Amino acid sequence: MxxxxxxxxxxxxxxxxxxxxxxxxxxxxxxxxxxxxxxxxxxxxxxxxxxxxxxxxxxxxxxxxxxxxxxxxxxxLGYSYAGKAPVIDIVAGALPWTILLVGTALFGAITIALFLGIESGWRRGERLDRYLFAIFSIINGIPGFFIGMILIIIFALNLKVLPAGGAITHYAGYTGSEYAIDVARHLILPATALCVSELSWIYLLMRGGIISVINEPFIKTGMLKGLDDRTIRYRYAARNALLPVFTRIGIQISQIVAGILIIEAVFTYPGIGYLLHDALLTRDLPLIQGILLIVTISVLAINFTMDILYPRIDPRIRHV
Amino acid sequence: MLEINDLTLQYTADFVESGIIRVLDGISFYLKKGESIGIIGESGSGKTSLGMAVMGLSGGEVSGEIRFGGVNLLDLTDEEMRVVRWNRISMVMQNTGNVLNPAYTVEEQITEPITKHGLDSKIGAQERASLLLREVGLDSDKLNAYPVELSGGERQQVLIAMALANDPELIIMDEPTASLDVLTRRRILGLLDRIKEERSLLVISHDASTVASLENLIVLYSGRVMEAGKTDLLLKDPRHPYTRDLLRAHPFMDTTKDLQGIRGKMPTLYDLPTGCRFSTRCTQKIAICEERPPELTGCRVRGEDGSQDGDGGTYRRIACHRGGIHTLLQVNSLNKEYQNRSRNRSRTVAALNDISFELQVGEIVALVGATGCGKSTLAKVVTRIFKPDSGEIFYDGEEIHAIDAKRFHKDVQMIFQDPLDAVNTRFHVLKIVREPLEIQGKIEKQEMIRKVKHTLDEINLPSDDIFLKKYPHQLSGGELQRVTIARALITDPKLLIADEPTAYLDPSVQAKILKLLMRMQNTRGMTMLFITHDIALARKVSDRIFVMREGDLVEQGVSSDVIYSPKHVYTKELVYGAEGAAGYIYKSIRS
Structure with missing residues (x-):
């Protein structure tokens, strides 16, 4: 296998x-x-x-x-004439930023979406569920870059509380905790934009998953066993509803990557996406090639990891 | 220990005019500590809802009382009820694919209620899980299996082990043997027998053989109790028409008659009849049955040894306005003699010698005996063609000779052995079939033709004008016999007496005619007395068999009993004779 x-x-x-x-x-x-x-x-x-x-x-x-x-x-991976450096070095410089951004955003999106999806689906038709469902259905229709632009307009241009772009304040010479705070401040807006746009569909998927298992006999079995509500909600409903959600996240990884590229471009965040954006503008072919190679290999690696993890989540897969 | 009083469960539904769907209606029964009870009924009768209501998980509006150990469970808060669940009452849900949580191992699922209810540590619970698994007959290496890795039977065993986990006083089991093969099923039933020695058991099933070994039995129909009593007696001698029909549809190993479903459909829960729930399918309903639902009342039944029960008649409870299965025809001490004159001496021959029996509504009784034993005489006496020398015959409670002839023959019809003897050969089909209607009284011609055509359609005969104008000699034996059947059925009789109706027909046509008669009997809910000399035929058609010999009724009983354990010497001769003949034919085909 x-x-x-x-x-x-x-x-x-x-x-x-x-x-x-x-x-x-x-x-x-x-x-x-x-x-x-x-x-x-x-x-x-x-x-x-x-x-x-x-x-x-x-x-x-x-x-x-x-x-x-x-x-x-x-x-x-070749030499970038526009960047005047080996492609591998340029990509290696950008990759950590992307990983930071994606990691934060996806971690946030998945935890919040699963939690809200479970609670919302379990309370199907109740007030909380109706509000959440309405809100996320609307957000789900808005593209990520648009959310990003709205965030920039509100928080960077009007309120001026957060930077509009970049990953660090250049030439500020921050070190230690100051540096960390600076990075975090730059991270908030792009990560939020990405998080919100991914959050909505994961939430909708999780909610749907819960609703589809809520009438399964094993839920009744859990209730009959006199288990408390939370145990049934998480160990019985969510645990089994998670499987299709997980699969979908796996399938959607390449879409998420495409989303990142655009968000990075919007926020001029110096990750892989922004790099690709630049490389496309300057027609830096070796760099484009290098980035695509790295991105596709990453997607492949993530899918592979998911495939390995899947049977651990769903015992049924082992017997298919 | 469990006492249910007037339990009613209803759901609100806006697609129904009344706004409510009543799933359970006035259910009352009790279960003593250590006793077992079975609940049977068709799908949709409310069996599972009843189990769920006891567990407090039925949803909807529950009223009445569910007393368990003196406490009304309906008064408990959710939190208190949660403690009752699994610790004191556990339930084995119907064994469908996803009844166990697919994501956890068997061990995790058995230990879960133990640890979550704080009864034992994780290690203690695991030890208990492994013990329970062995108790239900599974290897303890199944502990680490996931539900998908189990067969249907193993899953049932795991479910039972899980139900035993917290050592409850009462276990409710929903269809514990459904969809299991015979051997697995026997293993599970053995397990139930062991479990019920130590605790109370409530088993829900559509299958009478699953509940056969339990002490008490309740028959549920459309959310109401139809009949309740001791299981063995109830299965042997059902008093409610529904119970009888339900058991008739069940393929027991010794069933001889062809299986028949209960006619009609169970009423939908949002369109219930105002009267008795079973009235839409019942073969013996009268006006009151459609007016109000019958109460569950006690009735006397005979015990195993034929004695009346001592408990003041409350032994069996049935809900039927007619007091249970109704006796349609009662025959008391019938005698009839013929004078046999040869030369100058006359000899008296007893054609009927002190014959007594009863026919119940909706049953087929086969009257078996050799030629000249008095079968046809009996038929003719019962249909008032002959007068008996002495004795009484009551049809629906009235002495038959006191009944107006027209009314009597509307209700009691007969099919004869030789159709050519039975019809006027100068009549065409239309005239033959419509004759009884004409006798019955004024009826419009068009209406009459419509009825004739309808009846012919029902018994698969052509009803076009060409066929209607055919004369008996233009028809085959099978067709002509069908025409006489149509004639007998056209007045919508309640009792049909068929005297060797297939004697002149080849086996294939005979089979078709018999299927037809059985189908008509089932859909119309008639009572049928089927006279034949062929006991092999009788066993396929009848609910009960009467055996006659030289004017004596030597044996009467349920068909399977008569066939598999004949008591009278003559019956034995008939049965073994028929077996011998069949064996001979079988051998000659083989060689």
């Missing part, structure tokens, strides 16, 4: 690498033009040859591919 899953992921990973290798080569025109199109006004034939040799474009496709694999394995 586990081995089979692993092989599937290895195949997916290989396909990804190959795609990443082949795609730029399928683009029309000379790759040198594609890479340097905007950078160099004139390209002498000698220089062009020199570049071709530098990029191994004069070698066979197999040799190029092997070299490509070797480079990836040794952490070389």
């Amino acid at each position: 586990f081995g089979k899953r692993l092989i599937e992921y290895v195949i997916a990973f290989m396909a990804l690498i190959i795609l990443n290798f082949v795609m730029p080569r399928l683009m029309p025109g000379d790759p040198i033009d594609a890479i340097y199109g905007n950078e160099l006004v004139a390209l002498t034939p000698e220089l062009r040859e020199q570049l071709r040799a530098q990029y191994l474009l004069d070698q066979s496709i197999w040799s190029q591919f092997l070299h490509y694999l070797y480079s990836i394995a040794s952490g070389d």
